[in-house]
Amino acid sequence: MSDMTKIQQAADYLTGLLEEKKDIKAQFEVSEIVTTEVTSENGDFTLLRTLFDKEVGIHVIADHKPGLTKINSFEEPVLKETLEGVIASTASAGADECFDIAPKIEGKEFTRGPLEPDVDKLMTRAVELQETIAKEYPNVLVSMIIIEHVRKDSLYRNTNGTEDIVHEGHYSMFLEFAGNDGTNTSGISFSAMTIENLDTPFIELGRIRKDLAEAEQSVNPVPIEGKFEGQLIFTPECFRALMYTYMEIALSDDVIIDNSSLWRNKIGQKVAVDSFTASIKPWDERIINHEYHTNDGFRSEDYTIIENGILNSFATTLFGANKAKVDRAGNTDLCYVVEPGDTSLDDMIKNVTKGLIVGSISCGEPRTNGELAGVAKNAFYVENGEIKNAVSETMVSFNAIKILENIVSISKEVLANGDWVLPYICVDGVTISGK
Amino acid sequence: MLEDILCGKKSLFETGASSVLRGQENRLRSVIINQGILTTNKRSEDSGVCALVYKNGVKGFASMAEYSEAAAEQVIKTATENANYLRKYAKNDKGVLPSVKPQVINSKRFIVDFEQEKIIELCKEVDAYIVKNCPKTSARAVNYREDTMEKFIYTSDACDGHVAYPRVRIMVVLKMEAKDGSTVEIFDSVNGFGNIDDNFKSLDKTYKTIDEMYKRLCDKAEGVYAEAGEKTVILDPSVAGMIAHEAIGHTVEADLVLGGSVAGPNLGKKIASDIVSIVDYAYTYQDGQAPLPVYVDDEGIPAEDAVLVKNGVLTGFMHNRESALHFGVMPQGNARGYCFSDEPLVRMRNTTVLPGKDKLEDMIASIDDGYYLLNTGNGQADLTGEFMFGITCGYEIKHGKLGRAILDTTVSGIAFDLLKTVDMLSDEVTWHSSGTCGKKQPMAVSMGGPAVKCKINIGGR
Numbered sequence: 001m002s003d004m005t006k007i008q009q010a011a012d013y014l015t016g017l018l019e020e021k022k023d024i025k026a027q028f029e030v031s032e033i034v035t036t037e038v039t040s041e042n043g044d045f046t047l048l049r050t051l052f053d054k055e056v057g058i059h060v061i062a063d064h065k066p067g068l069t070k071i072n073s074f075e076e077p078v079l080k081e082t083l084e085g086v087i088a089s090t091a092s093a094g095a096d097e098c099f100d101i102a103p104k105i106e107g108k109e110f111t112r113g114p115l116e117p118d119v120d121k122l123m124t125r126a127v128e129l130q131e132t133i134a135k136e137y138p139n140v141l142v143s144m145i146i147i148e149h150v151r152k153d154s155l156y157r158n159t160n161g162t163e164d165i166v167h168e169g170h171y172s173m174f175l176e177f178a179g180n181d182g183t184n185t186s187g188i189s190f191s192a193m194t195i196e197n198l199d200t201p202f203i204e205l206g207r208i209r210k211d212l213a214e215a216e217q218s219v220n221p222v223p224i225e226g227k228f229e230g231q232l233i234f235t236p237e238c239f240r241a242l243m244y245t246y247m248e249i250a251l252s253d254d255v256i257i258d259n260s261s262l263w264r265n266k267i268g269q270k271v272a273v274d275s276f277t278a279s280i281k282p283w284d285e286r287i288i289n290h291e292y293h294t295n296d297g298f299r300s301e302d303y304t305i306i307e308n309g310i311l312n313s314f315a316t317t318l319f320g321a322n323k324a325k326v327d328r329a330g331n332t333d334l335c336y337v338v339e340p341g342d343t344s345l346d347d348m349i350k351n352v353t354k355g356l357i358v359g360s361i362s363c364g365e366p367r368t369n370g371e372l373a374g375v376a377k378n379a380f381y382v383e384n385g386e387i388k389n390a391v392s393e394t395m396v397s398f399n400a401i402k403i404l405e406n407i408v409s410i411s412k413e414v415l416a417n418g419d420w421v422l423p424y425i426c427v428d429g430v431t432i433s434g435k
Numbered sequence: 436m437l438e439d440i441l442c443g444k445k446s447l448f449e450t451g452a453s454s455v456l457r458g459q460e461n462r463l464r465s466v467i468i469n470q471g472i473l474t475t476n477k478r479s480e481d482s483g484v485c486a487l488v489y490k491n492g493v494k495g496f497a498s499m500a501e502y503s504e505a506a507a508e509q510v511i512k513t514a515t516e517n518a519n520y521l522r523k524y525a526k527n528d529k530g531v532l533p534s535v536k537p538q539v540i541n542s543k544r545f546i547v548d549f550e551q552e553k554i555i556e557l558c559k560e561v562d563a564y565i566v567k568n569c570p571k572t573s574a575r576a577v578n579y580r581e582d583t584m585e586k587f588i589y590t591s592d593a594c595d596g597h598v599a600y601p602r603v604r605i606m607v608v609l610k611m612e613a614k615d616g617s618t619v620e621i622f623d624s625v626n627g628f629g630n631i632d633d634n635f636k637s638l639d640k641t642y643k644t645i646d647e648m649y650k651r652l653c654d655k656a657e658g659v660y661a662e663a664g665e666k667t668v669i670l671d672p673s674v675a676g677m678i679a680h681e682a683i684g685h686t687v688e689a690d691l692v693l694g695g696s697v698a699g700p701n702l703g704k705k706i707a708s709d710i711v712s713i714v715d716y717a718y719t720y721q722d723g724q725a726p727l728p729v730y731v732d733d734e735g736i737p738a739e740d741a742v743l744v745k746n747g748v749l750t751g752f753m754h755n756r757e758s759a760l761h762f763g764v765m766p767q768g769n770a771r772g773y774c775f776s777d778e779p780l781v782r783m784r785n786t787t788v789l790p791g792k793d794k795l796e797d798m799i800a801s802i803d804d805g806y807y808l809l810n811t812g813n814g815q816a817d818l819t820g821e822f823m824f825g826i827t828c829g830y831e832i833k834h835g836k837l838g839r840a841i842l843d844t845t846v847s848g849i850a851f852d853l854l855k856t857v858d859m860l861s862d863e864v865t866w867h868s869s870g871t872c873g874k875k876q877p878m879a880v881s882m883g884g885p886a887v888k889c890k891i892n893i894g895g896r
Contacts, residue, residue, distance in 0.1 A: 035776075038521070042693050045524045046757075048517040049496040051776045052509075053483075067551075070463075070479035072500040085478065089551035092559075093473040123524055143694030146875075178695050178818050185695040187817045227663055258470055258574035260610050260618040319474075362815045363894075364825015364845045368610070369617040373663075373845040373894025375823045392821060395847060395894040397663060433663040433894070 003032045003153050004165075010056065010074040011155045017083050018159055024087065025061040027101050027162075027297050030054075030074070031154035036117045038126055040145040043134065045126070060086050061101065065093035098322035102297030107163040110292050113196045115169040117149035121198045122171065129202040133177075139216040141180035143188075147173045147202075158297045170288050171195050172418070173202050179215035186218035186390070187377050189359065194288045194418025206417050207236075214359070214378060214390075221392035224381065224434030231355030231408065232396060232430045233348060233382070236415035236422035238360050243278065243336040243422075245400050249368045251305065253320030260368040262401050263311055267326070272309040272404035277339040279304040280315070280331055281421075287335040288418035294318075295332040303330030306404075336420040341410025348409050348426050350385035356432060357382060361396060370401035376432075397431040436545055437502065437585050439597065441484065444507045445589050449515050452490040453532045453756070454591040455734060456511060458502055459483065459775035462546065464581040468558045470574060471566070478551060483775035486514035487734075489757070492529040493521040498776040532592070532756040533765060540596040540731040546583045547601070547630045554579050557635055561605060564642055569649040571656075573618060574610035579603070580869075581631070582879065584774070586733065593735030593756075600727060600879055603627065603634050604869035605641055609648055613656045619842065621652045621828055623810060626869035628726055651809070651828050654840035661829070661841045661893050667805035668846070668891050669798050669832070672865030674811045674824075675884025679713050679786040680870070681814040682822040682850035684882075687743050687751070688769075688781045688874075689758035697820040697851070698749060706749045707854030713744040715753055716785040717768055725785040726868035726881040729768060733779035738768030743786075747854075755781050773876040780874060787883035791860025795886045798859045800835040806893060807832050808846065820850040826893075845894040853889055861886035 010030045018026050032054045039047040056079065057070045069086040071078060126147050133142055151169040156162070172194045179186035191211045193202075203209060234242065248255075255261035263271060281302040282290035291300050296318040304312045313329055314320070321328035349357070356379050363374025376394045380387050411424035441458050448454040460482035467475035484507045485498035495517030499506040558577045565575045585599040604626030613619045625641045627634040635641065670678065685691060686698040693699075698706075717738035718728035729738045734756050741753050752762065755770035758781065770779035799807060807830045814824030823845050831838035866883035 041690070044526050045493060045521055047494045047496060047778060048521040049498075049778065050513050050517060051497070052499045052501075053776060054500045066473065066476055068475070068477040070477075070481075072481045072483065085551075089476055089478060089555075092552040092555035093476055094471070096472055119520075127524065141695045143691070176694070180695050185697065185818050187819050187821060188694075253474075254469060254576075258610065260574055260620070262617065323472075362817075362823045362845075362847070364812050364823075364827065364843060367618075367620050367827075367843055369613070369619065369842075371660075371843055373843075375821065375845070375847040377817070377821075392819070393847070393849065393892065395663065395845070395892060397894050431663060433892075435665060435892075 006074055007032060007153060007155050010079060011157055013076050014079055014083065015157060017080060023063065025101050025159050026059065027156070027158035028056065028058040029154055029156045030056050031152055033150065033152045035148055035150050036119060037146060037148035038123065040126060040130055042143060043130065058083060058086055060090065061099045062087050062090045064095040064097050064099055065090040066099045098319050100318055100322065101158050101160065102162065102318065104161040105299050109165040111167045113169040113288065115151050115167060118198060122147055122149065125198050125202055132203045133212060137212045137216060139179055139181050139219060140177050140212050142175065142177045144176040147171065156293060162297055164293050166292055171198060175208065177212065177215055179219040181219045184219045186215050186221065189215045189378050192417060196288055207415055218378065218390035221390040223393040224391055224432060227431065227433035228354060230430060230432050231352045231426055231428050233352065233357040233424055233426045235357065235359050235424060238358050239422050239425050240336060240420055241360065242400060245366050247315050247334065249366055249370065250401060251315040253316055255368055256314050256316055256320055256324045256326060262368065262370060266311045269311055270309050271311045272306050273407045274309045275341050275410055276306060276309055276404060276407055277304065278306045279337045280333055280335055281337045282331050282333045282335055284337055284421065286416040286421050290335050291331060291333045300333060301330035336422060338422050340412050340414050340423045343409040343411055345411045345413050345424050348411055348424060349382060349387065351409065352382040352385060352426065355382050356380065356391065356396065357387070358396065366400050370399045372400045373397040393435055395433050398429065403427050437587060439587055440504055441507050441587050441589055444504065444511065445591065447508060447511045448591040449488065452488050452515065452518065452591065454511065455487045456507055456589045457485050457733060457775065458587040459584060461584045461774045464551065464554055466554050466558050466579040467576060468562045469576045471562060473555060476551065476555065481774055484510050485775050486510040487778060488514040488518045489532060490518040491522050492527050493518055493525045495521060496778045529757065529760060532760055535593050535736060538594050540594050540737055542598040542730055544601060544629065545599045546585055549631050554631065557631065560638065561607065561641060565607065565609070565645060568646065569609060571611055571653065572609045573612050576608040578606040588731065588733060588735055590735035594731050594737055595735065596731040598730055601629055602727065602868055602879060603631055605635065607645055607648060609652050611652050611656045619652065619655045619658065621648050621655060623648050624869055626867060628868055651840065655828065655842065658840040658842045661806060661844045663894055664892070665890055666893050667802050668889065669802065669807045670887040670889065671807065671809045672861065672863065672884055672886050673867065674808050675788055675887045676867055676882030677811050677814045677824045678887060679788050679884055680783060680880065680882040681816040681824055682853060683713050683743060684715065684783045684786045685816040686820050686850060687753060689752040689754045689762065690781045691818060692752050693758065693761065694818060696818045698752065701749050701851070704749055705747050706851040707744055707747040708857045709747045710791050710860055711744055711747050711854050711857050712789040714787060714789060715741040715743060715783050720785060726866040727785055727879060729784045732768040732770045733772050734770045736766045736768045736770065741767045741769065753781050753783065755779060771878060773878050777876045780876065782878045783872065783880050785881045787864055788860065788885060788887060790862050790864050790885040793859045793861050795861045798861060798886055798888050799832055799837065801859065801888070802832045803834055805832045806830065806841065807837060821847065822850055823847040847892045853891060856890040857887055859888035
């Protein structure tokens with residue numbers, strides 16, 4: 001029996017149970033996931049894992065009351081008991097007509113990426129990465145390399161008649177490392193990529209070479225003295241974290257519904273400089289791993305959050321949109337795409353009078369007022385257009401919402417890591433403080 | 436409760452390999468009432484089996500989302516094949532893992548499940564209390580979470596066990612309009628080991644927490660930015676756990692020591708002031724039960740307390756069997772995996788700075804210009820010992836007295852430098868058992884501490 005047959009059988013059984021219920025809206029996804037993963041620690045291969053997972057997620061709305069459950073069994077008695085349980089659990093909930101699922105959409109079968117892993121080639125690439133780093137980056141200590149292949153087969157259905165079938169496979173690579181000269185160690189660094197094939201040596205992907213070189217240059221960082229207001233260049237990875245912050249504190253259901261988002265009444269208004277356009281684009285060809293339908297059953301569509309500085313859309317689900325009386329976002333994914341600018345990274349650095357390039361900001365999660373204070377990690381001090389040295393014990397403070405109005409330049413170069421596509425972004429007006 | 440169906444499969448372990456067969460179920464019960472609306476009403480169960488096989492210096496692992504004898508046979512076979520396959524790529528044979536005397540170790544408490552209705556009603560009650568008693572809030576959320584796990588562990592050359600980690604928490608979020616028109620918020624939780632009845636039969640403690648939160652939120656709505664720079668601060672006991680966990684705990688996890696952590700070359704050296712001692716407790720604390728008792732880990736190692744810092748001297752690391760072999764010490768039960776498909780990693784259990792002899796009031800009175808930091812959100816640490824954690828509630832201290840509330844900020848420092856500045860510790864430890872540590876996988880941890888007076892970098896304007 002093929003994997004898909006088991007998935008289909010479980011889905012048909014659930015569909016049959018739901019047809020017996022009256023006035024229940026429901027959607028479910030049945031999936032099987034197989035992961036093959038190799039780990040290298042401190043220069044030696046230590047672990048090979050094979051994971052056979054399955055998942056059944058069921059979302060019901062009974063009398064306008066929601067319930068959600070997840071199990072990892074396809075056994076019919078378990079499915080029946082679980083469905084009964086989640087319906088029963090809605091009884092105590094308060095009814096709200098804003099809970100809903102999408103009307104029927106045209107279902108499709110999607111197939112993407114390598115469905116079977118080439119373990120021997122994966123190992124060859126892993127060995128090659130390990131050996132290249134050891135040879136070309138002698139002052140880098142690689143604490144961990146994780147390379148995996150994930151295959152997922154899934155079937156989505158809802159009670160309005162939609163059915164999507166997805167078969168997808170991809171490889172991903174995670175590298176954890178630090179600069180180390182035998183005496184001193186830099187801060188820890190990470191590189192991660194999602195890819196569709198093993199054609200390219202891992203070392204040549206994304207900005208991995210740059211990350212490794214920067215780790216070597218960070219072994220003897222210098223703390224910033226005093227406090228000043230300066231410029232900050234966010235690396236693409238660092239700006240990804242900021243994009244996530246916007247989703248949480250300014251765009252998501254919760255903060256739109258409770259009116260705490262500073263952007264709550266700003267649709268159609270300017271919230272960033274003209275050159276800034278940010279979207280979520282599951283269908284961008286550079287995005288490897290993405291959703292095909294939203295969490296509430298609509299076909300996922302690319303949408304733009306901020307277009308040429310104007311707030312265009314919140315990231316609201318169907319419930320959030322109904323509740324807050326705003327438009328629903330085109331998808332429920334997190335694959336950010338920010339359009340490139342017209343400045344090269346070199347020129348961007350040359351134009352910094354006094355500031356930092358930051359690889360990440362280690363900080364408390366910002367709240368809805370946008371205030372952010374954190375430690376600059378994997379960071380370099382820039383003065384009069386020149387990178388001077390790596391820094392340590394340096395904090396940066398700014399308002400994450402307002403900083404979009406202080407963007408000085410956006411790089412021509414973008415980094416596409418398979419999950420997002422982002423440029424370097426330089427902003428002004430950041431408080432930078434050291435010891 | 437899981438049925439014990441795995442014991443008979445030990446005969447399938449390959450001779451000469453160190454093998455572990457684990458059956459596990461994770462349960463999640465989650466209810467969120469946001470603005471009076473039940474927005475999350477979720478129950479989930481994930482169960483399955485996994486096998487970990489250590490052979491000639493490499494490990495093979497396999498898991499299957501099925502709790503059955505057939506699945507157990509399959510994962511032992513696949514994990515053994517994986518170990519054999521990987522061997523040809525490994526450079527070193529690290530030798531035989533340290534053995535321990537076989538015994539069977541069981542938890543004293545297991546998981547009791549309750550109907551979702553009871554949880555929803557509890558959350559409604561808490562929400563109603565907020566509506567009645569916190570009139571100036573602009574938004575509110577009540578978030579109940581019960582994430583529990585139960586495991587059967589069978590090993591070839593260590594202990595067998597049947598363990599469970601039941602825990603619950605109610606987190607409350609309150610928001611209010613600030614004087615400048617923006618929104619300030621505050622969150623806190625009441626949490627504990629066990630189930631809903633163990634912890635929330637009476638809601639007095641929850642209501643007391645909400646009353647305190649509301650007062651602090653009103654103060655925060657009038658709050659000011661902290662002044663950036665190095666400051667003398669009092670870390671409230673609820674914050675000091677972060678020192679134990681983030682600032683020290685992660686740097687002394689042996690896998691991170693091998694990865695270049697600053698703790699490596701400092702073993703046996705003075706890294707803190709004389710009054711600082713830090714322990715990762717296994718299952719008891721001061722003659723009582725530790726907040727998240729761990730009796731045996733997922734490699735079958737009996738759990739013992741790990742003394743990390745004693746009177747200011749770095750005395751030890753936390754290990755799995757492999758790192759213990761590398762460092763020539765005995766493991767103390769720190770290897771745990773989050774769900775059935777996770778291999779065990781070196782994890783903290785109940786990590787705390789030990790209490791001192793000072794009174795909190797005296798500590799505040801001793802500061803002329805500084806901050807009292809009361810609540811924290813997330814935290815992170817680095818190999819260099821540089822750490823940070825978010826501060827979500829705090830007050831100025833001026834001339835020995837509490838002043839204005841401060842807005843959200845972040846504090847940071849170099850762990851060993853900070854610990855050398857500690858000159859007062861309060862005489863009481865407060866524990867939080869609802870922590871979830873992120874390190875490849877999430878993991879339930881508890882952390883604690885007394886109030887700590889120290890110097891720390893604070894972010895602000």
